[in-house]
Ligand code: FSO
């Protein structure tokens with residue numbers, strides 16, 4: 006195996022025998038083969054689309070399965086073996102409908118023999134592209150597409166679709182099979198950022214038109230005495246159905262990790278048994294799931310291979326996979342998922358053990374933040390707010406992430422943090438206070454809600470009549486997995502410069518590709534809090 010898609014890749018080079026995330030070598034190889042076959046499907050479906058014979062099953066397959074290969078989403082060997090067979094069938098079906106010029110092996114290769122499948126899976130991975138820079142750009146593009154697929158997946162679950170996004174995903178995949186120059190690949194990567202903004206806007210529309218605009222909300226982080234169900238991941242539709250089905254059973258529902266922002270949506274606030282958020286970010290789940298005592302539903306990444314002690318209480322759904330865990334099947338013919346087994350188990354469980362108490366304030370997506378824009382503008386004009394620092398992105402388990410807590414603590418009282426994603430857990434319980442009622446941690450929501458930060462920045466630039474890069478906003482972004490890659494590319498496509506990225510730079514960015522990013526955008530690695538504060542023009 007060779008995988009270098011996330012920030013935890015071993016020695017910041019690549020995982021080669023097993024993933025630091027727990028992904029086994031054979032699963033990593035099968036994921037590579039599935040991506041390879043999806044490139045073949047993309048090539049075929051682009052042609053089919055041109056001839057008005059687009060295969061919608063192929064569109065959906067690519068979205069779901071790019072998502073399934075994202076870090077910490079699916080560790081299940083059988084899942085990938087099955088999907089490889091489905092991919093071959095699907096591709097052949099398109100070829101039956103439309104004659105395809107066999108331009109690439111991914112359009113032709115097939116086998117149902119496990120030995121041959123594993124043999125092939127070792128040959129078509131990342132290292133099969135010899136030129137380091139071309140390899141870097143191809144995979145930068147594929148990782149951006151994985152992020153796009155994840156966000157698009159949530160949008161279409163809420164019936165919001167966009168043909169241009171689907172087309173771009175397939176053209177991007179097909180592009181990685183062609184003999185494109187570095188410049189051509191850079192252009193595709195930048196296009197990926199542009200379509201990334203469009204995808205996040207689509208998801209924002211899907212979420213807010215279905216569940217209302219998030220409201221500024223104080224969320225309980227303590228526990229009650231009822232048994233509970235913990236829901237984690239990013240899928241709001243799963244939460245909606247779970248809340249409906251748990252009503253009236255004396256079972257409480259708590260959010261975990263990236264589900265925290267759901268507490269701010271009007272459509273969810275109406276459920277009195279949605280009682281708050283339990284715990285913190287994804288990597289603490291071993292400890293926190295243990296103490297929760299009740300069933301846990303994982304709707305998306307990030308799943309950490311579970312301990313035996315609580316494994317029986319973990320349920321997966323959607324694209325999440327792990328051998329031996331229970332799975333809640335997909336919706337069929339418009340009927341909701343069936344969570345009754347989880348509810349029955351919850352009734353028999355003890356209530357959660359307290360790990361926190363008090364409240365945190367959330368819900369600063371664009372609508373709520375813009376509703377207090379006058380206050381914010383006034384605070385900037387009177388120098389009560391001197392600077393904003395965008396600290397969006399992901400959290401991770403390595404000790405170097407302490408940097409973000411230290412950074413937040415070192416900020417002076419006239420600096421406001423704008424955040425989204427699970428990165429916030431490094432500082433959202435520090436009690437950093439407020440400036441005339443504006444909290445010093447403005448939490449826009451999940452990582453996909455980074456779009457809200459863009460809308461807020463665009464509004465500020467309009468009000469102050471200056472360009473985005475002239476605003477008193479610094480960017481100190483923490484990344485972990487591929488959704489963060491898409492968010493980064495989206496910011497770059499909007500022309501945002503001087504982004505600081507950490508805690509380490511992506512291993513998949515080669516020195517020459519980094520040079521391009523530095524020359525064009527002045528991307529810079531983080532170092533120490535003392536050094537970075539002045540670099541980011543922040544007064545401590
Ligand atoms: Fe975090 Fe995991 Fe949302 Fe990621 S829970 S790390 S960028 O999957 O998606 O922020």
Ligand code: SF4
Nearest residue numbers: 008011020024025026
């Ligand atoms: Fe390694 Fe990250 Fe790939 Fe897991 S996802 S195998 S930790 S690079």
